[in-house]
Amino acid sequence: MPLEVFALIMMVIVFIVAIFLVPLLLQLRTTVQRIDDLVRDVQHDLVPMLKELREASEHVKRTTEAAEKGSELLSALGESAGAINQFSHFIKHDFGRLAGNLAGFWAGFRAAGKTLAKKADEQERR
Template identity: 80%
Template sequence: MPLEVFTLVMMILVLIVVIFLIPLLLQLRGTVQRIDDLVRDVQHDLVPMIKELREASEHVKRTTQAAEKGSELLAALGEAGGAVNQFSHYLKHDVGRMAGNLAGFWAGFRAAGKTLARYAENKERS
């Protein structure tokens, strides 16, 4: 009799486990099916997205390279502008100063020449 009771208790326990296990397995099957659908959708959407990301990355790379070349050109233009500015400064200040000095020297030279000419003229008269 104790063996029959034990068998009966074991059968009831197995029945209870099966009763709870079947809905759990059905729910697990549905969850696995949804996960499989999600993975399929992600793969379907991810491949074009990765392709677009690669294209965008390549575009950014080309744009960056063009900007670097442009910045090099701007730097060269800046240096040329600096040289033009220095030359302009030289023309405004240094050449003007030299022209003023030359004009002063010329005026002094003429005045000295006139003075010497008058002195020579006065010496001839005397």
């Protein structure tokens, strides 16, 4: 008889734990999927941004070398302006979009945390 009571208590405990874990795991899966999407977007956007940044750096390097030699000063200034313009475009558009994605992820993560806390509070009150 005590073994059956123990088994019944264990089944009830397992059932209660399952009731709490299933919604938590579902929410966690959604959060992990969003994180995966964010990482994929960041990787997709970061590689071209770094390539543009390297190109801009090379332009600046070449124009600096040309300016040091004293040849084609106006052309070097034009290339520098183009590199600065390219970098400015990167900051305005690509970096802003990346920051927006990160802000959206943070807001979603906070909302998920609040939702989980609210569900946990509701479960405790029952």
